[in-house]
Each structure stands twice: as C-alpha cells, then as structure tokens.
Amino acid sequence: MNKITKKILIGLLIIFVIIQLVPANRPDTSMDTTNDIIATENVSGEVASILHKACYDCHSNQTRYPWYSYVAPVSWLVAKDTREAREEINFSEWATLSKRKKIKILDEMGEEVEEGEMPMKIYTIIHRDADLSDEERETIVNWTKEQTNKLLGGG
Amino acid sequence: MKRTGIIVALSTFAVAAFTQKLAMNTNVSITEDGYKFPEKVKEIVDNRCYGCHSEDGKSPKAKKKLRWDKMHEYNKSKLIKVLDNIIEVIDKREMPPEKYLAKKPEAKPTDEEYDKLKEWAEKEADKLLK
Numbered sequence: 542m543n544k545i546t547k548k549i550l551i552g553l554l555i556i557f558v559i560i561q562l563v564p565a566n567r568p569d570t571s572m573d574t575t576n577d578i579i580a581t582e583n584v585s586g587e588v589a590s591i592l593h594k595a596c597y598d599c600h601s602n603q604t605r606y607p608w609y610s611y612v613a614p615v616s617w618l619v620a621k622d623t624r625e626a627r628e629e630i631n632f633s634e635w636a637t638l639s640k641r642k643k644i645k646i647l648d649e650m651g652e653e654v655e656e657g658e659m660p661m662k663i664y665t666i667i668h669r670d671a672d673l674s675d676e677e678r679e680t681i682v683n684w685t686k687e688q689t690n691k692l693l694g695g696g
Numbered sequence: 697m698k699r700t701g702i703i704v705a706l707s708t709f710a711v712a713a714f715t716q717k718l719a720m721n722t723n724v725s726i727t728e729d730g731y732k733f734p735e736k737v738k739e740i741v742d743n744r745c746y747g748c749h750s751e752d753g754k755s756p757k758a759k760k761k762l763r764w765d766k767m768h769e770y771n772k773s774k775l776i777k778v779l780d781n782i783i784e785v786i787d788k789r790e791m792p793p794e795k796y797l798a799k800k801p802e803a804k805p806t807d808e809e810y811d812k813l814k815e816w817a818e819k820e821a822d823k824l825l826k
Contacts, residue, residue: 641821645777689773693825 557613565616568624571602571633578635588684592632595660595671599626602633607667622661644692651685654678731767737816744792744805772824779821786814 542550574580579589597603599622610619630646638646653659655678665672673681733741741764748758750765762778770778785791789810797804805813 640825641776641780644773644825645780648773648777693772 560613563613563617565610565613565620566624567606567610567616567620568604568627569602570604570606573602573633576634576636577601578632581636582688585684587680591673591677591681594668595665595673595677597632598668598671599623599660599664600630600632601627602631622663640692644689647685647689647692651682654681654685730765734816736812740805740809740813744803744809748792776821776824779817779824782817783814783821786810786817 578584579592584592593603598605604623606619609615630650635643650659654673657678660668660671660673746764747753748755749762750759751763753759762781767775767778792803792805
C-alpha cells in the first residue's frame, strides 16, 4: 500500500470516528399497545404477523433497532426513515385517529402494498422475511378493504 | 443564405412561443358531467388546481395523487382519502407547491379561497362518513 492510499484511509477512519459523535436522534420506542391497531381492531393472527414483520419497525413505536442503526452514517438514515414513516402512519396510535384518517390510511396502505412500494426495498434487502409474497400482499389488501367497509358501514 | 437561416430560426421560435402562450390560455375546466361542485368551489379549483391535477397536467406525481376530472370515478374510500389530503395540504399550505409559487407568486390562493375549499372538502367528507 503506497503512502497516499495510507493517508486517505487514515483520513476516512478519522472522519468515521468523528461522525459517530453526531447524534442520530432515533425516535423512541414503546411497547404500549393501548391505541395499537392490532390490539384495538380485532386483527387476525395472520394479518398481525405480516404487520409485525413487514411494517412495524418503521410504522409503529415498536421499532427494533439493529446494531447498525447505532453506527453513523447508517444511524442517520434509519432515524430519518423511521421518523418520516411514523409521521405518515403510526399503527401504535391507531385508536386516536379520526374515522376519516383511518379510511385514508387504509386506502393508501392497500395501494402501496399492492403496487409493491411498501415495504421499501432498502428494508427488505436486510429483513428478508419482510419481502412479502403475492399472497401476503393480497391478504393485506383484502384486509384493508374489509376494515374500510367496517368503518363505512358501521355508522 | 445566412439571413434566411436566421429568419427561419426566429420564425420557428416565434411560432413556438405563441403556441405555448395559446396552450396556457386554453380554458381548462371541470366539466359539467363530472363530479358536482358548487360554483364558487369550481372557480377556485379551475384557477388554482386544475392545471396540474387533470388530464393535461404535466406532473405525473400530481396526477397520481389527485385528478379533479376523475373524481366522479373515485370509489368512496378513495374519495375520502383525497378529501382528507386536500384538507391536510390546505392546513399546511403545501399546495400549490412552493417551487411553483416561487416562479408564479400570483398563483397563490387567497386565505378566503383556501378556507372555502377546506370548508367544502370537510362537508363532502362528512357526508361520505355518515
């Protein structure tokens, strides 16, 4: 290894160490299920299992942070994605939402899952069990329609 | 030869510019056989939203989110979804997009227009949720 390469590598190492000092601000986690959709909407075991493995890390307070989410710069990306995901939909707060919001989210969910937009590729590459099969997607889509009908017909 | 070339180039440019202007001035509007809108709301939508959120809109992203000209085809849950989104973007003043308003500040709706549109969207959503 020549002198220049060595210098560059040392430089990168120093930068790597320094950025670990920048806080990632990972959103807090909580196992409180008071307002959780699975707890409050009588969700089947099958659907609950899919939600947990493919959605909950980003779209709930029950995020499981793996080791690399503590290492910058990956930690910054994980924190940002999780924060934004929860802003779109947080299943842990489901019961606090208006009927209108619930219907909107169910409709959006059905669309995104059917089109393969969700879960995101960057997640499923690492979490292989979250890479949903066509049947699993169909299960979720049908479930969103059922839930919506319940909300619309319930009166 | 050079002069002819310049004249052709300038003419082409002039025609292109004129056609552009024509396209901008074409009166695109919500048609009568679509969704039923109150007159005042239709006016606001035509002036402030329809350009992007309709068939001839240039942004695929905008068209995917909402098509005012297709609202009569939306099922109940999709309708509720777009109405909720409309209310949300009005509350946050996210529409029209900032980038667009930076180039055309006169395109920004007045507070009265925002309020009127939001009021209508809320009423429509309430009707659907009964």
